[in-house]
Amino acid sequence: MDFLSNNDALWQLSFYGGTLLLFWIIELFISTQKWNLKALHTALNAKFLVFVLPVQIILSLVVFFVASWTETSNWGLMYLFPIEANSILFFVVAFLILDFFDYGYHFMMHKTPLFWKFHQVHHSDMEVDITTTIREHPGETFIRVSYSIIVIAIVGASPWVLIVKQFIQSVSNLASHTNLKLPEKLNNIVSLLLVTPNTHHIHHHYQLPYTDSNYGDVLTIWDRLFSTFSKMKQTEIVYGVDTHMDELQNKDFKNLITRPFDTTTIKDTKVIQLNPTKD
Template identity: 35%
Template sequence: MERIVDYFEHIPSAHRSLLLVGGIAFFWLLESIVPLVRFDYHKPRHAGINLFFTVTTILVNFTLAFVLVNTSDWAVARHLGLLQWVPMPLWVQAITGLLLLDLIGAWLAHWTEHHVKWMWQFHSVHHSDQYVDTTTANRHHPGESVIRFLFTTLAVIVVGAPMWLVFMYQAFSVLLSQFNHANIELPRWADRAIGWLVVTPNMHHVHHHYVLPYSNTNYGNIFSIWDRLFSTYATRSGKDLVYGLDTHPHPREHSHIGGILKVPFQPYRAPVGEKESKLSEV
């Protein structure tokens, strides 16, 4: 375990870049071979739009990285946070820390973005994608990237996470997000086997259905336990899903970078559609 800790404590920037680029490339090729949905779209152009937002996310996180590093060092130096208060072996620290960082930095951030109108305005950019694939994982408005960063920083303080744990969490977060957005569907047995631990494409695609109540379910990023615990878990057959938003159907608002960037600053649009429908179990 000490070797793993040492690796993530000093993880080279090249390795972090490889996780991002290699993950996108792998899942992009995989979904081209065995797609869940055979979209009628220009895949490279669609990827280009989402990769633009990948770059803006990287720029935001790189610009604010010093805040995260200093926050982690500050919390550890002052013995703040759960991991600093309760002595535990390194492997327990890793599991506990990953769970709590995922809960606060991902699940809570995501849930909040769906329930606070001005945050939803930024997050709706992510949901406006009508062709959900692995590149959608990084389709975040720069404003949302800042919001997510603030939640991650809060999580670091609450957990008392050292930087090796933060880097480990970010690595898992990147890979799992690319995996669960990928345009693939696991066999039922495989989904059931690993879906009790991590968020699968079968699970997360439901969250991208274009209307309520499904878009307000399955908020998880790494671990599926949080949605099961907080009763926000839902299932629906992949063939019955329609991606995008019922409030933003026009191509200029979901398929053109200039229009997408303006979406958060438009008047709020209340969601419509299947508000009264029941969550189905399949």
């Protein structure tokens, strides 16, 4: 744990990259997508890392500093509870609170017009697979990590809590974007608690109200609690965003990186369709 705490950024990048590569190889052999098309899709989404990684790494140093300060100062909501700071119960409670805030972040990115301009770049991927996870505009990276810093200060999440949470969250985020789906019966059981590829891919459907549902990051309980959980047949999912369905533009990296700042593009108003099937 001391090693991980002292090499947090390096550990996160190594673990995340290794897990992404593993899922990518599995997709390559199991999915029906041709390898050359998959390579082109991967190359496009990988370009975002050039801009995202510097922002992520620099702000991660602030994340670790704030987390360390809350631990040494006993600052935050977690220290108001009569729970031992290094106990499993401390982690479970902190994880639930942080996951709730992650749900709130995702909801905010969809409902705030300015933030949606950045987040829709992620949703514009019309071939969702494991590499869609890294298709994030650097503007969103700045918003996301800045939000995390504020939440950490409020909650009082210590470094070891963040490290273990990051391990769980990374696996969940990567797995939920993979194009490998669970059998329907198994998915119905697993998705009672956890986000699955099946449930998250509904979130990537190109039209409302499905785009604005299934916000959960690791757990589905918040979607169920706040009535934002939805179901639809996997065969009916169409990936993308209804305001930006030009395939060539969504494969043009320059267009994607400048799109949030382009005032001449189609107004980001999503079309309301039929209500989703609530669970």
